Amino acid sequence: MNSKKLIAYSVRLVLYALVILFFGWIIKNHYFDYIFSESSTFLVLMRQHIELVVVSSVIAIIIAIPAGILITRPKFRKAEWVVSIIVNFLQTIPNLAVLALMISVLGIGFKTAVFALFLYSILPIFRNTVAGLDSIDKNLIDAAKGMGMKPSQILFRIELPNAVYSILAGVRTAVVLNIGTAALAYVIGGGGLGVWIFTGIQLFDNGYLLSGAIPVTLLAILADYLLRKLENVLVPKGSRREANT
Amino acid sequence: MIAFNHVTKSFSEDNIAVKDVNLTVEKGHIVVLLGPSGCGKTTLLRMVNRLESISNGEIMINNKNSMELDAIELRRNIGYVIQSNGLFPNMTIEDNVMIVPDLLGWSKQKKRERFTYLMKLIGLDAQDYRKRYPHELSGGQQQRIGVIRALAADPPVMLMDEPFGALDPIIREKIQDEFLQIQREVKKTILFVSHDIDEAIKMADKIVLMRDGEIMQYDTPSEMLAHPKNEYVSKFFGKDRALKSLSLHTVKNLQDIIGLAPIDATIRDTKTIHVHQDLRTTLSMLMNQEADQVVVTNDQDENIGSITIDHVQKYLHFEIKGELSVSQEG
Numbered sequence: 092m093n094s095k096k097l098i099a100y101s102v103r104l105v106l107y108a109l110v111i112l113f114f115g116w117i118i119k120n121h122y123f124d125y126i127f128s129e130s131s132t133f134l135v136l137m138r139q140h141i142e143l144v145v146v147s148s149v150i151a152i153i154i155a156i157p158a159g160i161l162i163t164r165p166k167f168r169k170a171e172w173v174v175s176i177i178v179n180f181l182q183t184i185p186n187l188a189v190l191a192l193m194i195s196v197l198g199i200g201f202k203t204a205v206f207a208l209f210l211y212s213i214l215p216i217f218r219n220t221v222a223g224l225d226s227i228d229k230n231l232i233d234a235a236k237g238m239g240m241k242p243s244q245i246l247f248r249i250e251l252p253n254a255v256y257s258i259l260a261g262v263r264t265a266v267v268l269n270i271g272t273a274a275l276a277y278v279i280g281g282g283g284l285g286v287w288i289f290t291g292i293q294l295f296d297n298g299y300l301l302s303g304a305i306p307v308t309l310l311a312i313l314a315d316y317l318l319r320k321l322e323n324v325l326v327p328k329g330s331r332r333e334a335n336t
Numbered sequence: 337m338i339a340f341n342h343v344t345k346s347f348s349e350d351n352i353a354v355k356d357v358n359l360t361v362e363k364g365h366i367v368v369l370l371g372p373s374g375c376g377k378t379t380l381l382r383m384v385n386r387l388e389s390i391s392n393g394e395i396m397i398n399n400k401n402s403m404e405l406d407a408i409e410l411r412r413n414i415g416y417v418i419q420s421n422g423l424f425p426n427m428t429i430e431d432n433v434m435i436v437p438d439l440l441g442w443s444k445q446k447k448r449e450r451f452t453y454l455m456k457l458i459g460l461d462a463q464d465y466r467k468r469y470p471h472e473l474s475g476g477q478q479q480r481i482g483v484i485r486a487l488a489a490d491p492p493v494m495l496m497d498e499p500f501g502a503l504d505p506i507i508r509e510k511i512q513d514e515f516l517q518i519q520r521e522v523k524k525t526i527l528f529v530s531h532d533i534d535e536a537i538k539m540a541d542k543i544v545l546m547r548d549g550e551i552m553q554y555d556t557p558s559e560m561l562a563h564p565k566n567e568y569v570s571k572f573f574g575k576d577r578a579l580k581s582l583s584l585h586t587v588k589n590l591q592d593i594i595g596l597a598p599i600d601a602t603i604r605d606t607k608t609i610h611v612h613q614d615l616r617t618t619l620s621m622l623m624n625q626e627a628d629q630v631v632v633t634n635d636q637d638e639n640i641g642s643i644t645i646d647h648v649q650k651y652l653h654f655e656i657k658g659e660l661s662v663s664q665e666g
């Protein structure tokens with residue numbers, strides 16, 4: 092136990108050291124200069140990037156969670172396998188293919204990018220919602236029903252509170268992936284920090300590349316952190332232990 | 337009171353779980369549904385609160401046809417306990433216990449008082465456990481919480497599906513005793529599923545022995561042990577059914593019929609047994625030769641005589657021949 096802790100601790104120390112070295116190297120080479128010299132452009136791109144992520148994620152959450160709830164209702168259970176086939180099929184389509192497909196339908200621009208990102212975010216959220224609801228002990232539902240709870244009361248008082256950990260994990264996965272994938276929005280004129288990343292790649296300019304890529308990474312880390320914090324608020328205390336083990 | 341009139345449940349044409357069951361559970365009685373796995377005990381139980389539909393026949397609860405009542409309303413008036421306690425992990429103990437009162441819209445004050453009262457019944461400190469979560473309790477404690485949760489809104493009828501089935505024998509026995517104690521106070525009409533013969537004999541006012549969805553015999557435990565209706569029943573209870581029936585009788589019963597022996601004051605190594613203890617315990621004490629003499633004490637802790645294996649054997653002999661009819665009351 093103690094030696095494990097020691098190893099974990101030293102690994103973490105090494106990682107921190109590497110990160111600090113990395114940033115030192117970047118600053119020494121003035122790779123971040125664009126962020127300051129072209130700060131207004133940077134802020135626009137950053138805002139676009141966040142907008143892409145937020146809009147597409149919110150729509151995905153609004154659609155995927157209710158869809159997951161609906162499909163796990165007894166009436167729709169029978170259709171579950173059809174839906175999982177569709178969902179699994181969608182999952183296998185690469186990001187770029189989704190983007191290409193969307194361009195041919197919606198043309199290029201912000202909307203197309205949002206739509207593509209939305210499609211790609213739906214899957215993890217939907218899957219985790221279904222998995223979370225499915226994993227609830229059937230005896231609990233039986234007990235709830237036997238005590239005279241209505242279906243809506245069972246859903247809101249028993250099922251969702253006990254599935255919220257899994258649902259949030261799905262949202263987190265979706266959002267973090269989304270932040271990375273949103274860099275591709277540049278390809279279809281959707282803006283975002285992808286503009287600098289791709290410029291950097293095309294011009295072999297590490298400055299542009301890193302001024303785009305590092306903020307994207309930091310955004311992803313920040314989103315992950317915030318959503319984990321949200322977990323502490325939303326997951327009921329009693330279910331937390333089970334969820335974590 | 338619960339009455340089953342020609343109740344049948346078929347899941348499919350060749351899967352008939354309950355066949356034409358007629359049964360009346362009297363008010364304030366514990367009726368134990370007993371039988372091998374798959375004989376339809378759970379199905380029969382779940383038809384009462386309409387978790388299973390009734391294919392044929394009707395179930396009357398306090399003279400009202402269950403099908404004519406609103407299912408939600410009906411269930412809120414019937415306590416329901418299952419083997420895997422069914423406590424909700426996301427809720428505190430208090431919230432778990434107060435679910436039905438909450439559904440019924442009780443005031444906070446009333447719920448708090450009721451919770452405190454119920455916790456006292458099972459000997460747990462209400463203040464201590466209120467804000468705890470189910471996973472912080474032992475299996476035995478969880479099961480007891482499951483029981484008082486079913487009692488929370490004081491329903492006249494309780495359905496219990498192997499409520500103590502998952503507990504280890506020592507804890508189980510303790511909780512059985514505790515529950516009987518509670519039942520003496522609350523006097524609910526209870527349908528209780530079990531596949532444990534000893535549990536059935538101990539808990540039941542009457543036992544329903546089932547096979548393949550049919551009732552083999554419906555009788556008091558002592559009747560069923562003394563006069564099994566057919567070979568299936570006698571086989572089910574086994575060759576030692578006479579021995580088992582001993583747990584239904586107390587030293588007092590024996591004393592009333594054949595009397596006790598005088599106390600031999602010269603024997604120093606004695607043990608005492610209370611007059612209200614059951615004969616099964618007495619017999620095992622005698623057989624294990626824990627002492628040279630077993631002295632019987634009464635409520636005033638006075639020694640009123642001694643008891644020997646001979647006494648028990650004599651009593652048993654009468655019992656098997658059915659020459660004695662002894663009330664079960666201890």
Ligand SMILES: Nc1ncnc2c1ncn2[C@@H]1O[C@H](COP(=O)(O)OP(=O)(O)OP(=O)(O)O)[C@@H](O)[C@H]1O
Nearest residue numbers: 347351352353372373374375376377378379380531
């Ligand atoms: N939902 C169901 N669908 C189909 N058949 C069922 C269903 N529930 C129970 N059965 C069948 O009905 C019969 C009785 O089942 P039940 O659960 O009532 O038995 P039980 O006496 O409670 O058994 P156990 O002691 O194992 O709990 C069994 O043959 C079982 O397979």
Ligand SMILES: [Mg+2]
Nearest residue numbers: 377378379529
């Ligand atoms: Mg059963």
